[in-house]
Amino acid sequence: MTLNLSVLTPNRIVWDSEVEEIVLSTNSGQIGILPNHAPIATAVDIGILRIRLNDQWLTMALMGGFARIGNNEITVLVNDAEKGSDINPQEAQQTLEIAEANVKKAEGRRQKIEANLALRRARTRVEASNPIS
Amino acid sequence: MAMAALRREGRRFATPLISPNPATVFRSSIIPSEEPVLSGVRCISTQVVRNRMKSVKNIQKITKAMKMVAASKLRAIQTRAENSRGLWQPFTALLGDTPSIDVKKNVIVTISADKGLCGGINSTSVKISRAMHKLNSGPDKENKYVVLGEKAKAQLVRDSKKDIELVMTELQKNPLNYTQRSLVAGVKWVMVSVMADDILKNVEFDALRIVYNKFQSVVSFLPTVSTVLSPEVVEREAESGGKLGDLDLYEIEGAETKGEVLQNLTEFQFSCMMYNAVLENATSEQGARMSAMDSSSRNAGDMLDRLTLTYNRTRQASITTELIEIISGASALEG
Numbered sequence: 001m002t003l004n005l006s007v008l009t010p011n012r013i014v015w016d017s018e019v020e021e022i023v024l025s026t027n028s029g030q031i032g033i034l035p036n037h038a039p040i041a042t043a044v045d046i047g048i049l050r051i052r053l054n055d056q057w058l059t060m061a062l063m064g065g066f067a068r069i070g071n072n073e074i075t076v077l078v079n080d081a082e083k084g085s086d087i088n089p090q091e092a093q094q095t096l097e098i099a100e101a102n103v104k105k106a107e108g109r110r111q112k113i114e115a116n117l118a119l120r121r122a123r124t125r126v127e128a129s130n131p132i133s
Numbered sequence: 134m135a136m137a138a139l140r141r142e143g144r145r146f147a148t149p150l151i152s153p154n155p156a157t158v159f160r161s162s163i164i165p166s167e168e169p170v171l172s173g174v175r176c177i178s179t180q181v182v183r184n185r186m187k188s189v190k191n192i193q194k195i196t197k198a199m200k201m202v203a204a205s206k207l208r209a210i211q212t213r214a215e216n217s218r219g220l221w222q223p224f225t226a227l228l229g230d231t232p233s234i235d236v237k238k239n240v241i242v243t244i245s246a247d248k249g250l251c252g253g254i255n256s257t258s259v260k261i262s263r264a265m266h267k268l269n270s271g272p273d274k275e276n277k278y279v280v281l282g283e284k285a286k287a288q289l290v291r292d293s294k295k296d297i298e299l300v301m302t303e304l305q306k307n308p309l310n311y312t313q314r315s316l317v318a319g320v321k322w323v324m325v326s327v328m329a330d331d332i333l334k335n336v337e338f339d340a341l342r343i344v345y346n347k348f349q350s351v352v353s354f355l356p357t358v359s360t361v362l363s364p365e366v367v368e369r370e371a372e373s374g375g376k377l378g379d380l381d382l383y384e385i386e387g388a389e390t391k392g393e394v395l396q397n398l399t400e401f402q403f404s405c406m407m408y409n410a411v412l413e414n415a416t417s418e419q420g421a422r423m424s425a426m427d428s429s430s431r432n433a434g435d436m437l438d439r440l441t442l443t444y445n446r447t448r449q450a451s452i453t454t455e456l457i458e459i460i461s462g463a464s465a466l467e468g
Contacts, residue, residue, distance in 0.1 A: 010408045012216040041383040043394050075223040
């Protein structure tokens with residue numbers, strides 16, 4: 001049995017093809033999905049999606065959303081997604097530094113929450129751009 | 134006989150210009166001899182037609198330019214609209230699209246353009262919204278409008294001002310985008326997700342009905358209604374095994390309660406639907422404007438043809454009369 005993965009963002013379709021296995025970071029921790037998984041609908045956190053294809057692991061940075069798994073079809077609906085190979089590591093590192101500085105500067109509840117979210121996004125992108133991790 | 138008819142025609146063209154000011158006609162017919170007046174009248178008549186031709190030509194230039202602008206904007210926005218289509222389908226598969234659902238608090242989100250001159254797409258949205266309003270009205274039911282775009286606002290304010298909850302305009306001044314991540318320095322994007330958040334925060338609803346024009350081709354736009362249900366309604370419907378019975382087949386994970394996930398899910402669904410709807414409508418607007426401007430430049434062309442014909446005919450007539458006058462004068466001298 002094969003597993004079909006489609007990763008969709010409002011702007012474009014990021015991924016739409018067969019995969020062997022994925023590891024998805026949900027709000028309650030990471031879950032691995034192999035073919036013939038039980039149907040679930042889950043919230044997806046800001047985090048990394050790992051995809052196994054031809055015994056190679058690919059990474060993708062996901063910016064929060066939902067996933068629906070059922071009938072060997074995985075549909076991941078996210079605010080934004082980027083393939084690890086498309087991210088410029090230096091640029092991601094810079095963004096992370098800016099985000100870290102912003103967290104220190106942030107005042108007030110709303111700003112703090114937003115700065116923290118930005119930091120998590122930046123961190124995810126750095127992790128995804130790093131092929132070894 | 135023929136000459137008299139031609140002269141009459143020449144005068145007929147002149148009359149609209151002269152009639153508002155009869156005093157000048159009177160003066161000009163008294164002071165010089167009769168001959169210059171007639172040729173003067175003829176001159177004015179050709180002048181009028183010439184001016185008219187000039188203005189029609191200018192209008193044609195403008196409409197042609199507007200068509201070009203619409204065409205280039207269309208190409209850019211069409212690809213974006215097509216890309217945004219991928220997302221609402223899985224949502225519809227999961228949560229269903231149930232326009233017939235019967236709930237208490239209906240909110241109709243009317244999406245229209247900010248500018249006119251784009252065919253009937255704005256009035257179509259308004260018409261469909263009014264129909265939805267009428268369809269869902271009844272005792273102990275609430276209907277509210279959320280209006281996006283200047284044109285729908287202008288039309289809906291007239292008769293249902295009290296039902297309008299929220300108005301957002303100037304959507305297309307800045308390029309549309311879903312999130313702010315692709316913010317380029319200096320370029321301001323309209324963030325649809327933020328806009329959707331605004332609506333969700335400020336409006337109470339059981340069902341949101343988004344009314345927009347779906348882009349099919351440059352000449353055909355389908356007025357469409359997308360329904361987004363509130364989390365409570367989704368949960369109720371899923372448990373009762375009604376229209377959303379399929380949802381119960383899935384195990385819900387990722388948060389403390391099912392309600393929490395559903396809340397996030399419907400909010401996300403709404404912002405995605407909104408994004409798609411706004412893009413589709415913008416694409417339809419450009420397409421409609423393109424075809425409207427195309428037909429108006431064609432009409433201007435037809436008008437120009439007719440005017441040129443009239444102009445040439447009057448010119449010919451005046452030349453003919455002058456020739457006849459010269460010849461008859463000469464023959465009178467000879468004879």
